[in-house]
Amino acid sequence: MERLTGLDASFLYMETPSLHMHVSMAAVFDPSTVPGGYSFEKLRDLVAPRLAQAPVFRRRLVEVPLRLGHPYWIEEQDFDLDAHMYRATLPAPGSLEQLAQYVGEVSSHPLDRSRPLWEMHIVEGLEDGKVGLVTKIHHSTIDGVSGAELLAQLFDLEPDPPPREVVEEPAIDTEPSGVSLVARALAASITAPFDITRLVWRTGKSVLNVRRVRRGPDEAKGALPLTTPRTSLNTAITPNRKVALATISLADVKELKNAFDVTVNDVILAICTGALRRYLQDRDELPNDPLVAVVPVSMHPSMADHRGANKLSAMFVNLPCGTDDPKERVEIIRSGSKGAKVEHVALGADVLINWAEHATPNVFAPAARAYTRLRLADRHRPIHSLVISNVPGPDFPLYLGGAEMIAAFPLGPVMDGAGLNVTVMSYRGVLNWGLIACADTVPGVASIAGAIAESLDELRSAAGLGPSTPTGIAPGEASGTGPYPG
DSSP states (O other): EEEEEEHHHHHHHHHOSOOOOEEEEEEEEEEGSSTTOOHHHHHHHHHHHHHSEEEEEEEEOOOOOGGOOEEEEEEETTGGGGGEEEEEOOTTTTTTHHHHHHHHHTTSSSOTTTSSEEEEEEOOOOOGGGEEEEEEEEEETHHHHHHHHHHTTTTSSSOOOOOOOOOOOOOOOOOOHHHHHHHHHHHHHHHHHHHHHHHHHHHHHHHHHEEEEEETTOOOOOOTOOOSOTTSSOOOOOOOOEEEEEEEEEEEEEEEEEEEEEOHHHHHHHHHHHHHHHHHHTOOOOOOEEEEEEEEETTTTTTTSSSSSSSEEEEEEEEOOSSSHHHHHHHHHHHHHHHHHHHHHHHHHHHHHHHTTTTOHHHHHHHHHHHHHGGGGGOOOOOEEEEEEEEOOOSSSEEETTTTEEHHHHHHHBBTTTTTEEEEEETEEEEEEEEEETTTOTHHHHHHHHHHHHHHHHHHHHHTTOOOOOOOSSSSSSSOOOEEEE
């Protein structure tokens, strides 16, 4: 039995009927590499023992009575794989647009908290005999880095690997009594006032550090929350989700990185800025002030010894959609990213994680539900415009049950008041873009995905480089750069 950390539990407390705090992934596999041929039954038989032996897939939540403290993970006593692993078939022609639509439908429903918090969908009927894999896992269980590591446990580095060693089944936790859970919560609460006092002192020092940095001579400044202009991206959301997918060449992005002397992440932010500029122009709502993107920062390297699945902080970066010159947009983003990193260090990367430890469920969860129910996101200036994440992936092929993975599109949660999430993952020389949005407030997410390739070419032209390289969903496929909207 393991108590959730404050940050992991916060993703549970934030969840409301319209704000689903799970992360998803849509992957495409080529089953022609499966020894002896593909079948769902064969894949299930291979994956089942790997899932059953991974603790994350077997554990479920137990709430503390009266919600006096963070919940606990315990081993599921009656783990049923068929309650989590599903089989689906797309109607002809089985396009990636249809796969994206299926992912949107799956993402529109919350996970059942009475079971381990994940689902896996094997989707057959894709074009050219391809097979899709759609996963949905609650954010309280994983973040981007731990999620990639977790899914890697299911994959192989060759289509016909030697059998894995069978690990002895883990011991099953007995259901803890309510009395024992209350006792644990009360014991933890004894030290809370002292911890909060120390944290207030540390946070005050950190805020002064950030203030000193922002007043310094360096012109590079990060963005601030509650400074973004309101657009159609920034309204109260509904439960419905819509997904769009796109791919571009990683080599093209690296050429831009070198040409502009920036980072790959700066280029990704600049591409997003150009795509959003086109989208907002088409809707006649392009603001003069820059949008503000929340850019998650993984703290796994510096917090390897800390408990919990989520080890995240965040930076705020301006996206100058109102600036005409693409070169100027890149320079603004470069400067803003640099300033945001300096301020992030000055604040202290663990401030968010430490404060989250003291988020009380009896306050946090009702407040989140009231915020959604009263549509308060429509009544104040948006905290931020959207979330943009960049997750590094492998540059070598992965296999699932012998089927070669040819693309993987990550998808994060959509927030109330910020109805678009963009997550990018590299895989074998291709940047795979997963865009998920509230279907009712950002219905044109496919247009944003479609503008990604155009934005890339605009930046390459500004840098004096040639047109972008056409990419499909796998290295070497020249089937045309562009979106696969849902």
